[in-house]
Amino acid sequence: DVSKCPSDTLVFEDESEKASNALLARAWSPGWSNADKALTAFINGPLIEYSKNRRKADSATTSFLSPHLHFGELSVKKVFHLVRIKQILWANEGNKAGEESVNLFLKSIGLREYSRYISFNHPYSHERPLLGHLKFFPWVVNEGYFKAWRQGRTGYPLVDAGMRELWATGWLHDRIRVVVSSSFVKVLQLP
The missing domain is CATH 1.25.40.80 (Serine Threonine Protein Phosphatase 5, Tetratricopeptide repeat)
Structure with a gap:
């Protein structure tokens, strides 16, 4: 139960995320x-x-x-x-x-x-496919792949640049959004 944890023990962002979050605060004017x-x-x-x-x-x-x-x-x-x-x-x-x-x-x-x-x-x-025949697709559940994709360290330059842009600005051009999401599903085969 999170409500019973002292707030100083909860980690909401690690050191690698602090710089990105600072950039995000300046990137958008709500x-x-x-x-x-x-x-x-x-x-x-x-x-x-x-x-x-x-x-x-x-x-x-x-x-x-x-x-x-x-x-x-x-x-x-x-x-x-x-x-x-x-x-x-x-x-x-x-x-x-x-x-x-x-x-x-x-x-x-x-x-x-x-x-x-x-x-x-x-x-x-968000949790299962709309198309029934994809229910049995052999997804690769690999936290390392997911972390590499999320941090922009997949080895695919366009995908990595897109994910780093997302971290820095909170936004992706729709064409790059298609590339990074397609790589997630079609290349890394993450669910």
């Missing part, structure tokens, strides 16, 4: 007003070239709205509404690239919502 600023900055900045730059993992080409959406500082309806207004303005100006960027961005928001829907309506999906 709160409704900061969420609104981030949304406005995205709509008036990178959104117009989202279709061209969204796959570039080496620069700030995405919205960075994920934490604000996750913690309820922004609603998906608000994001959709303001982005659609921008799309209508671009349509009136004949800006086809802007319109395409909005379509792709809203598609990615839709995929995010679909994932949340699956997670909410199938809560067991």
Whole structure:
């Protein structure tokens, strides 16, 4: 029972995590007003070239709205509404690239919502597969593999760089997120 343990004996972070946690505290600005600023900055900045730059993992080409959406500082309806207004303005100006960027961005928001829907309506999906035939897959339960993946020490440079970025910033570009999660499941075969 944790409540009976003296607080000085509980270890919430080890020495290797302290630097990362300090960086995280500086990386994000929580709160409704900061969420609104981030949304406005995205709509008036990178959104117009989202279709061209969204796959570039080496620069700030995405919205960075994920934490604000996750913690309820922004609603998906608000994001959709303001982005659609921008799309209508671009349509009136004949800006086809802007319109395409909005379509792709809203598609990615839709995929995010679909994932949340699956997670909410199938809560067991975090512990067992949705597809029955995968129930008997020979997963490798190896704490060493998991620790190496988590610390960015797998030996796969892109995976390791992605995990170190996650430790440093609390965020991953969606393309890198796919790479690190795929390596977890398909290469390391961790459950």
